[in-house]
Amino acid sequence: MTPEIVILTGAGISAESGLGTFRDAGGLWTKVPLEKVATPEAYAVDPEFVLGFYNARRQGCVEAQPNAAHHALARLQKKRPGDVLIVTQNVDDLHERAGSPPAELIHMHGELRRALCAGCGHQWGWEGDMALSDACPECRSNCVRPDVVWFGEMPYRMEEIYAAIAQCALFVSIGTSGNVYPAAGFVAEAAQAGAETLELNLEPSEGARLFHASRHGKASQIIPDWVEEILGA
Known part of the structure; x- marks a missing residue:
């Protein structure tokens, strides 16, 4: 797949569906320290606590529903098949449930509704x-x-992601904090390869200055508006 548009999505796109973000005030990492639930070492020390944390998150994911932002991106992908790749940092399945084609979606941080054997992989x-x-x-x-x-x-499918970024004409970052690597470095990779870059976020991210353009506001408002512009162009 050689997409014309690569879209990176983060926790901000799912916040309006009731799924908490991580680093904002009141975010998940302010309630539960990441070193207690989000490292292999934490799982080795207290696997029952770690599994309980993710059981709660999985239940939240099941109960959540895609919002207007997810639906808008799915519509863009359906209208321009093969042209739009979504790379998501989110472990929920709201993009899929909104209608995004699985072949045009990469979960770089895995998925809550999948299991991994720590023994055999x-x-x-x-x-x-x-x-x-x-x-x-x-x-x-x-x-x-x-x-x-x-x-x-290591995040999943990094070679595919970098290859798509190197060839796209437009890179869009949606709902991300801009401080978690390697995803935070995607905008620089895209710009260096000659792509236009756009940030769509509730407020400027830590890497906002790296984008050619930015728009700020609620995802459920600014993303459908942007999709309509792209489809009408």
Whole structure:
């Protein structure tokens, strides 16, 4: 796939669906320290606590519904098949449920509704809560964890992402803080490759100055407006 537009989405696009952001005031990392739930070391020390945290997040994901921003991006992808790749940092499935084609969507940080065996690396779909007694269907070990990329681990499909960014004409960042790498470095990669860059965010991110243009406001308002402009161009 050689998309003309690459869109990076972060927690801000799902905030209006009721899923909390991470780094804002009142965000998830202000309530639960990341070192207690989002590292392989935390899982090794207290797997029951870690699984409980992600069980709650998974339930929240199931109950949430896509908002107007998710639907607008799905509409853009359907109107321009093959031209728009969404790379999401989010581990929810709201893009899919809004209608984004799976072939044009990359979950670089994994997915809450998938499982990973910490023993053999097997990955599979998952519904409901995880428990320490759950066994991997491949190796039968009790090393099941959420298929979510934790701090210190390599995000998924990075070669594909960098290849798409290097060839796109427009890179758009939506709802991201601009301070989590490697995603925070995508705008510089895109600009260096000659792409136009645009930030759509509730407020300027930490990397806002790196974009050619920016628009700020609620995702459910500014993203549908931007999609209409693109489709009308």
